[in-house]
Amino acid sequence: MTSDADYEVDVAVVGGGACGLVAALRAARNPDLLIAVFEKSTKEGCNSQFSSGSLAAGGTRYQRAAGIDDSPERHARDILTVNGDPEAEPIVTALCQVAPHYVEWLADELGHPVELGRDMVRSGQSVPRLHTDTGRAGGARLISTLRRAVEATDNIVFVDNAPGTGLLTAEDGSVTGVHVLDGGEQRRAGAQAVVLAADGFANNPDMMAEFCPDAAGAFYGGVSTSTGDAIRWGLELGATTRTMGSFLGHGLVVPGHGTRLNPALPFLGALLVGTDGRRFVDEKAQGYSKLGRVIAEQPGGRAVLIWDERAHKAAMHSELMRESAAAGAFRRHETLADLATATGLSDSRLAETLAGFRSVSVVDDPAGTDHGPLRFPLYAGWVTPGVLTTQGGLLVDTTGRVQHYSGHPIPGLYAGGGSAAGISGPSSEGYMSGNGLLTALGFGWIIGDHLAATLGGR
Numbered sequence: 001m002t003s004d005a006d007y008e009v010d011v012a013v014v015g016g017g018a019c020g021l022v023a024a025l026r027a028a029r030n031p032d033l034l035i036a037v038f039e040k041s042t043k044e045g046c047n048s049q050f051s052s053g054s055l056a057a058g059g060t061r062y063q064r065a066a067g068i069d070d071s072p073e074r075h076a077r078d079i080l081t082v083n084g085d086p087e088a089e090p091i092v093t094a095l096c097q098v099a100p101h102y103v104e105w106l107a108d109e110l111g112h113p114v115e116l117g118r119d120m121v122r123s124g125q126s127v128p129r130l131h132t133d134t135g136r137a138g139g140a141r142l143i144s145t146l147r148r149a150v151e152a153t154d155n156i157v158f159v160d161n162a163p164g165t166g167l168l169t170a171e172d173g174s175v176t177g178v179h180v181l182d183g184g185e186q187r188r189a190g191a192q193a194v195v196l197a198a199d200g201f202a203n204n205p206d207m208m209a210e211f212c213p214d215a216a217g218a219f220y221g222g223v224s225t226s227t228g229d230a231i232r233w234g235l236e237l238g239a240t241t242r243t244m245g246s247f248l249g250h251g252l253v254v255p256g257h258g259t260r261l262n263p264a265l266p267f268l269g270a271l272l273v274g275t276d277g278r279r280f281v282d283e284k285a286q287g288y289s290k291l292g293r294v295i296a297e298q299p300g301g302r303a304v305l306i307w308d309e310r311a312h313k314a315a316m317h318s319e320l321m322r323e324s325a326a327a328g329a330f331r332r333h334e335t336l337a338d339l340a341t342a343t344g345l346s347d348s349r350l351a352e353t354l355a356g357f358r359s360v361s362v363v364d365d366p367a368g369t370d371h372g373p374l375r376f377p378l379y380a381g382w383v384t385p386g387v388l389t390t391q392g393g394l395l396v397d398t399t400g401r402v403q404h405y406s407g408h409p410i411p412g413l414y415a416g417g418g419s420a421a422g423i424s425g426p427s428s429e430g431y432m433s434g435n436g437l438l439t440a441l442g443f444g445w446i447i448g449d450h451l452a453a454t455l456g457g458r
Contacts, residue, residue, distance in 0.1 A: 005168070005177055005190030009157070011035040011451055012178045012191035014164040014230060017046030018139075019417030019440040020197030021146035022102065026448025028153050033455055035156045036189060038180045040163040040198070040225045047199050047222050047389050047418065048440055051139035052320060054120060054130040055106075055441065056434025057099035062116040062131060070127050072096040082124040082287070082432045083425030085243070092423050094398040095442035102445045103131050112145040119314055121267040121363050122433035123287040130434055138319040139437075163225075167194065167233050167413070173404075174411035175237070192455050193412050195447055196402070197440075200390035200418035201228025202247065211244040211392060215428070218296075219253055219386035221260065226389065230419040234394040237413070240405045242421035244392035248436060249428040251291030252305065253386035254329035261305060261330065261381055262321040263288040263433065268311035269359030269371055272383075274298045277349030279357060289424075289431035292385030304343050305330075306380045308359060310371065330381030339380055389436060391422035400447035414451075416443025 011027050013020040016039030024035045058075030076096040080089060106112040113134040120130040133141050150156050159182060168177035168188055177190040201207040203226040209216045231241065252261040266272070266283035272295075274280045280303070281294050295303050307315070315321050324330060333339040336354075340347035359371040394402050394415045401409035402420075417440040424431040 004188060006187045008190040009034045009036040010191060010455055011193050011195065012189050013037040013195045013197055014178055015039065015046070015197035015199070015417065015419070016042065016158060017197065017199065017417060017440065018048035018143065018146065018437060019444040020195065021143070021150055022441050022444025023195050023197060023416065023448040024156050025146070025149055025153060026445055027451040028155050030452040030455065031155060033155060033452065037150065037156065037158045038162040038164055038178065038189070039158065039160050042160050044225050045223050046143065047226065048437060049139045049143045050223060051437060052132070052318065053137070053139040053142045054117065054132050054434050054437065055099070055103050056129050056438050057103045057131055058096060058129050060100040060103050060116070060131065062114065063129065066116055066118060068127050070129055072099065074126065075099065075129060078124055078126050079423060079432055079435065083423060083430035085425040085430065088423050088425070090398050094446060095423065095438050098442050098445045099438060102441050106145065110145050110149050112142065119317065119363050120264055122263065123285065124432040136317050136319050164198070164229065167237065169237065173237065175413040193414060193451055196230035196234065196394070196413070196415040196419040197417045197444065198230040198419050199223060199226035200393060201231060202226045202387050202390045204228045212247050212390065215247055215249065215387045219255070219258070219384065221250065221253060221258060221386045221388050226418065230415065231393050234402055234413070234415065237410055238404050238406070239410060240395040240403050241393060242395045243424070243426050246391035246422060246424050246426055246430065247428050248388045248391055248424070248431050249289040249292030250386050250388055251286070251288050251295045252383045254324060254381055255302065255384045257324065257327045257329040259324040259327050259329045260320045261324055261383060262315040262318040264318070264363070265305060265307050265311060265315050267362050268307065268314055269361045270305055270307035270311055271353070271357050271359070271374060272303050272305055273345070273350070273353055274303050275300060275345070277345040277353055279353055284362060287432055290429040293428060295383065296385045302382055302384050304345065304380055305383050306374065306378055308374045308378055311359070311361070312379050314363065324381070330379055332377050332379050334377050336376070339378060343380060343382070389418060391424045391431065393418065393420045393422065396420045396443070398446070399450045400443050414447045416440065416447055
């Protein structure tokens with residue numbers, strides 16, 4: 001037993017989101033291992049829970065059934081083209097290789113209702129590869145599926161309201177466990193391996209000011225528990241970090257409501273206009289993270305998204321859109337005068353812009369289907385940029401081991417999800433839809449399988 005530990009497990013997972021839950025479930029396939037998941041607060045939730053729940057994977061049976069030619073290699077090429085970060089190729093390749101396996105595992109072993117979102121076209125995706133749950137309930141349904149599986153697994157203990165507070169280490173620098181606040185008491189949980197699977201640092205103003213100054217003070221749409229604790233513990237041990245200036249932005253946050261419009265709307269033929277009533281960007285050429293930077297450069301950092309009834313019916317399949325509708329984050333307008341009055345934009349300028357815009361959808365046909373000018377009734381909502389999660393973190397290798405600045409892995413320490421460096425390059429512009437959950441579930445899968453194969457029970 002680890003010296004001075006209050007209790008002993010084989011694997012201590014810090015964070016009960018998608019990464020931590022998958023890591024625990026995969027490690028638990030070794031029946032000799034006892035795994036403990038320490039979650040800061042299920043009440044506050046995790047970023048995966050409030051995501052769209054979209055799983056990017058290339059080469060699944062769902063794609064094959066739809067006649068879509070894709071593969072992990074093609075998926076990886078798409079990511080590397082967008083992120084502009086060739087050094088990330090080994091990690092990107094490893095994550096893309098496991099993605100189709102965990103998508104089908106979720107469906108076959110955990111009973112998650114998976115379908116291919118053929119309508120979920122996103123910038124940078126050369127083919128449809130976002131998989132979602134039937135009914136589009138989003139990340140909450142995904143986390144519910146994973147937590148049910150954890151509850152049903154005898155050699156996993158899930159401890160809620162037990163935030164990690166630091167790492168236990170030996171004299172040689174290896175990690176031997178984790179400090180946790182359990183029931184209001186500081187406890188030491190000894191472990192053969194510690195998996196840092198906490199959220200990032202987007203809700204830590206000091207870290208945001210230091211590493212992401214361009215986004216400091218922007219609307220934050222993530223969870224309160226994203227305070228970067230695990231990253232700081234790694235730094236204290238001499239761990240290397242990477243892409244700390246990268247974050248997931250979103251250009252379609254509705255000011256005053258905090259909800260988000262469906263990022264498929266631009267690809268369904270929606271129009272973005274600035275406060276002068278003019279179109280200012282090619283809506284389909286931007287990922288929704290990069291779009292945030294574009295809108296931030298507009299006067300007041302705001303714009304109006306306008307779409308028609310056809311696009312509206314398709315977009316309402318998304319839980320994000322249903323939440324926005326319930327919040328009153330957008331309105332339907334029967335006439336130009338109504339639209340101009342509600343948005344405060346010039347009716348003559350709006351008329352000119354609408355007349356010169358053709359609504360082209362690339363959802364059903366990648367070459368584009370021209371639906372002609374937008375026709376009333378139209379829907380419109382103000383949008384502004386926001387920050388959802390950070391994408392930088394601890395540098396890990398292809399098995400999830402945290403790397404020391406000297407170039408070797410820190411013994412006993414693994415990281416994934418928001419604790420690890422992501423795959424979206426050095427800035428917000430390199431994010432491609434699905435990258436966040438790819439990093440979370442992918443590293444959870446890789447780390448858990450590695451631990452199941454290499455650790456023996458105590």
